[in-house]
Amino acid sequence: MFVAALSWSAPSHALFEDSEARRAILELRQRMDSLGQASQRAGERSGDEVSQLRRSLLDLQTQIEALRTEQAMLRGQNEQLQREVAELQRRQKDIAQGVDERLRQFEPVKVSLDGREFQADPAEKRDFEAALAVFRSGRFAEAGTAFSAFIKQYPQSGYQPSALFWLGNAQYATRDYKEAINNFKALLAAAPSHARAPEAALSIANCQIELKDTRAARKTLEDLVRTYPNSEAATAAKERLARLK
CATH class of the missing domain: 1.25.40.10 (Tetratricopeptide repeat domain)
Known part of the structure; x- marks a missing residue:
């Protein structure tokens, strides 16, 4: 019987060790899966942030181009206004000179x-x-x-x-x-x-x-x-x- 007991004790101990190992492996796998998922989620978040940043940069560039276009348009309008003001001043000067000449026609x-x-x-x-x-x-x-x-x-x-x-x-x-x-x-x-x-x-x-x-x-x-x-x-x-x- 002692021999029989010994013969059964070895398999029981081995079975226990295999179960513990499997649990450890499963836990390790779960941890690795969790880490992988976390890393994936982090990567996805990082990708989203990069995409968002790129979209923001593109929007900013579009706004800058729009501002440049508006600035060029305003500059053109300003130059046109300056030309119109200069022309108006010239006309006013001509009118003033004409009035002076007409007034001189009536001055004794x-x-x-x-x-x-x-x-x-x-x-x-x-x-x-x-x-x-x-x-x-x-x-x-x-x-x-x-x-x-x-x-x-x-x-x-x-x-x-x-x-x-x-x-x-x-x-x-x-x-x-x-x-x-x-x-x-x-x-x-x-x-x-x-x-x-x-x-x-x-x-x-x-x-x-x-x-x-x-x-x-x-x-x-x-x-x-x-x-x-x-x-x-x-x-x-x-x-x-x-x-x-």
Whole structure:
């Protein structure tokens, strides 16, 4: 029996050891599986994170490109605005210069005529000079019309005495002696000290001579010599008085 017991004890001990080994192997395998799964999950998580990071980088790059495009567009718009502002400033400058020029057309100018200085509107100056140019061209009837219109349009003008003088001369040239006398007398009444006054008085006498009014002509010439003794017209008046006698 002792032998029998010994014969059974060995297998029992071996069986026990095999079971423990198997458990250890199973536990080791479970641990390895667990570690593998954990590693896999970690790898999956790492892959997901890398994919997410790549997507984030791609999104960031897309945003950067969009910002660059927007910046380029804004730069272009800014340059266009700068060009428009420059063009607007140029136009404003042109408009301001045009306004200044138009205003200057209405600003009085200083005139020196027949020994007198006065202020006149540009249009007034232009109209007088135009009428005088017509007279000097020998178109006396047209000149008379132009000076008559000027006197009516600019009744307070500093040109008035000179306009009356040239109107009278235009009428004398067209043999309208009575109207010429009236305008020469208007000059003498309005501006007796005017540089053209002695000539106007002499012209009155000439008109009276043409009208055969010798007595009136003689009186006019005598008044001329007495009023303007040092004038060239007075010298001419003395000669005419000598011939009238």
